Amino acid sequence: MWRLSPSPTRPWPVVLLVVLIGLVAAQPVFAQQLVRLTFYYPVGVSGPLARVINEMVDQFNAEHPNIEVVAVYTGDYDPTMQKVQTAVMGGNPPDIAVVEISEFPTLLAMDAIIPLDEYLAQEDPSYFNDFFPAFWENSRYDGKIWAIPFQRSTPVLYWNKEAFAEVGLDPDRPPRTWDELAEYAALLTKREGGQVTRWGVTISGGWNDWLFEGFVRQNGGKLIDFENRSLHLNSPEAVEALEFWVKLTQQMQVAPPHSTWASTPADFVAGKTAMLYHSTGILTFLKDSATFDFGVAFMPGKKSYGAAVGGGNFFIFKNIPKERQDAAWTFIRWMTTAERAAQWSIASGYIATRQSSYEYPQMQAYVARHPEYLVARDQLQYAYGKAMSPAFQRVREVLKRALDDATAGRMTPRQALDGAQRQLEMQLRQWLQGN
Amino acid sequence: MRRNLRALTPYVYLVPSLVLLGAFTYYPILRSLYVSFFDWNLFSPRPVYAGLANYRYLLQDPTFHLVLRNTLVYVAVTIPVTMALALITAVLLNERLGWLRDVYRVAAFYPTMVPMAAAGMLWVLLLNPSIGLVNHYLGYLGVRRIDWLYDMNWALPAIMLASVWKNYGYFMLIYLAGLQNIPSSLYEAADIEGAGFWHKLRYVTLPLVAPTTVFVFVVAIISSFQVFDLVYVMTQGGPGDRTNVLVYFIYQYAFRFGDWGMASALTVLFVAGLLVVILLVMRMVERRVHYEV
Incomplete structure (x- = not known):
């Protein structure tokens, strides 16, 4: 009979202790594996x-x-x-x-x-x-x-086929050039009492630096030459690309001057914009959420098609x-x-x-x-490596600021990009000088 | 000997707070000052002495100028508006309004209890240009659609709006406490003299809450110079840096750009500027305020 009081002859506490020690000792072996x-x-x-x-x-x-x-x-x-x-x-x-x-x-x-x-x-x-x-x-x-x-x-252009049909455009033919994009956007913009209820096109903010790089590529330019350590933010190709953005946002007022990366897919789904520049990474989201038929196209070209991966x-x-x-x-x-x-x-x-x-x-x-x-995927044949440099977060901030200033009409594209170029030449001087 | 020990006693009591303040306030300030003289960033991962280069860069950096201006505008607008609103609400809620008084007090204080990040998200929704309530109701008043956080002109006012809403309840509470310290005998005397509501407000209430006002003012200066959370949640400094403020700018340099030297230089400028402002304010008001009844 087991008694309730502790007894030195009882083996259980000892066994338990041995098992415990064994477990603890074995721990590092498991951990190593x-x-x-x-x-x-x-x-x-x-x-x-x-x-x-x-x-x-x-x-x-x-x-x-x-x-x-x-x-x-x-x-x-x-x-x-x-x-x-x-x-x-x-x-x-x-x-x-x-x-x-x-x-x-x-x-x-x-x-x-x-x-x-x-x-x-x-x-x-x-x-x-x-x-x-x-x-x-x-x-x-x-x-x-x-x-x-x-x-x-790569970034792509999404277009709302119903909106295209509504304004008499061929719903299966997206714009292929900058000129067509502007022309379509003008047709697609809807105004009520002086207020825009549907934008023709939205070039999504937040990563507009990346979209902008695509426009520069379409125009035959390049923002940063990583191999040779040089910056070309204010090249004629870049200035012309930004002038086109300002034409859409300020002169024609068919695109919103500012937006955010997270909100524009929802705007597209809600019919607040008829065309949208965004990453292909939102395609599944759009497909699951949109109640209308939409298409996906290459970003319209200028000298050629072009995109930055x-x-x-x-x-x-x-x-x-x-x-x-x-x-x-x-x-x-x-x-x-x-x-x-x-x-x-x-x-x-x-x-x-x-x-x-x-x-x-x-x-x-x-x-x-x-x-x-x-x-x-097919757009990849026109795609290039993305602009990069050390401290790229700064490049992004400075470039985005220049783009925002220009599309808001605060500065001319040339002023904005000249300023960005100067600022980044200062900030990246150590890298540009080869250190 | 014994006397010496006695003289030491207060310092013994001070040790815990001195250690904490030293480790988390004074040491970091001095360390920032030290680091601010170094190039210490992604290009030179080891600090290299650079003298005043960081400061010189900042003085001619257009972004820094913009950030400074944003911060000053924010401070200059939110402080008077918040304080005025807090005082008015406190005076009204100090009147006899029955049970309604408690309802209003809770309502006014409620935003203070909402976590800052949640408040920021709430305002992002309220201010959404197409589905937000603010534009919806403004629409009934015939106001054109405002893009709020996406508009360079409206983004900073939008953040100021959220900030006033968030902060005035706390100051109201302090004012209420101040108001309740005013002896009722003064109001009785004023009543006997035949003073009306406005006269009592002008000649009794306002002078006697002056010490509270100074306190609220100083706290408001410090907290509004430090605005960060709302910017972080609502706009991340955009569009085009129009809502970028000093503390957010420091954060960008330290944690996004990995530029510890520059972030330290900014911190030094920030702390020094704040100290100067506070000293000026204290000196200015010291002579004008009655601390005793």
């Missing part, structure tokens, strides 16, 4: 994409018992870069992050990331060559590859243990299979980064039903 990775990711456009990322990460973790990826949602692109910057400077970098592609030189300047050639060398060359070449342009420096394309886009790339960080860098590569490799790129493209509207993604039956069936998913 499990590599835990922190993964910062942004969601650059509206829509429930955070959920999609989390599902992918869960699936990865289930398939890789030795790796646990902890996905940390870090807001949209700008806050994500801030968090990365702060974490790196604080000596506690994330292991993996998806960062806006123009931030690449800043990460280099901070000495925060590692080149990935060693990992790419382990892969079959078909992996590298399968990505659309334009997507690699924001990954190269010093003959090395530092980033893997992930959520990638956009979006986010994967980076692996420096100053973390090698085993975590290796595990990070395993994760990135897994996230960028052609099949997953297809799946991600369908979920978001982003371009599938790999050419063979479009051969998957699931993808083929999807684009057969929704050919508008191919527009951004």
Whole structure:
């Protein structure tokens, strides 16, 4: 019989103690086997994409018992870069992050990331060559590859087919040139008692610097020459592009002078604007929300079609243990299979980064039903790498300010861009002078 | 010996607050001053001595001028409006209004209890040009659609509006306390002299809440120079930096541009400017206010 009072002969407390000690001692062994990775990711456009990322990460973790990826949602692109910057400077970098592609030189300047050639060398060359070449342009420096394309886009023009039909335009023919765009926008703008109830076209604010770069490319110019370290914000091509914006917003008043990145997709869905410049990343959101038929087109051209690619790339960080860098590569490799790129493209509207993604039956069936998913991809033949420089956040701020000032009619395009050029030459002088 | 110990006693009591103030206020201020003389940014990740270069850059930076102007406009408009509104509401709510008084007091104080970020989001919705309530009701009055936060002229006023709404309740509460400290005998005397509401307000109430006014004024100066949250939530400084204010500008330099030297120089200018303003205000009002009844 067991007695209730403690007895030295009772073995249970001792057994329990031994088990406990064993568990505690065994802990480091388990911990060693499990590599835990922190993964910062942004969601650059509206829509429930955070959920999609989390599902992918869960699936990865289930398939890789030795790796646990902890996905940390870090807001949209700008806050994500801030968090990365702060974490790196604080000596506690994330292991993996998806960062806006123009931030690449800043990460280099901070000495925060590692080149990935060693990992790419382990892969079959078909992996590298399968990505659309334009997507690699924001990954190269010093003959090395530092980033893997992930959520990638080009800006496109969305048009409301019902509005086109209403004003007598062919609903299946989007504007193809700047002149046509202006002409259509004038027809499509609706006014009631001197107030605009529907804009002809909206060039979304917030990332209008990126859209503007597309206009400059269409006009045969280039804003920043990364290789040769020079700025061309006030080139004749750029000034002419901004003059066109001012014509739409001030002279013709067929486009709103200012707007925000987050609000314009909703404006389009609500019929407040008949045409919209925005990322292809909102396509799925528009398709799910719009109650009318709409189309997706290349951004209208001037000298030619043109666009700057956009979006986010994967980076692996420096100053973390090698085993975590290796595990990070395993994760990135897994996230960028052609099949997953297809799946991600369908979920978001982003371009599938790999050419063979479009051969998957699931993808083929999807684009057969929704050919508008191919527009951004086809536009890639006219697309260039996105402007980039160290401290790109400043470039963005200064350029956006110049664009806003000009479209508000506060300054002439030339004044605004001359000012921006001067200001940035000051702010980036260390980089421009080759340090 | 014993006397020496006694002399030390107050400092012993001061230690906890000195440690905290030192670690989180004085040391950071001095450190900012030190760092402000260095180039310390993404281009030179290790601080390099640069003398007054950061200050020189700021003095000729058009964005800094704009930010300074925005901040001064914000301060110059929100303080008088908020204080006037707070005083008027406090005087009215100090009258006998029965149970309604409590209802109004709660209503006026309520915005103070709403978290700043939530208040900002609320105003973003209210001020939305196409679906916002503000434009909706202005429409009935025949006012043309205003783009509020997207309009260079209206964005800063919109933030000031939200700020007044958010802050006047707190100042009203302080005024109410001040009003209730005025001895009723003074009003009785005024009644006997045959003074009406306006005379009592002018010759009894206003002079006697002057100390409260000074307090409210100083607090309002400090808090309005520090405006950040509303800007961060509502406009992120846009459009075209028309709502960019000093503290937001510092934040941009420190956390977005990764330029710690410049952010420190801005902080030094900010703290120094604020100190000067407060000293001027204190000196100006000191002689004019009766602290005793």
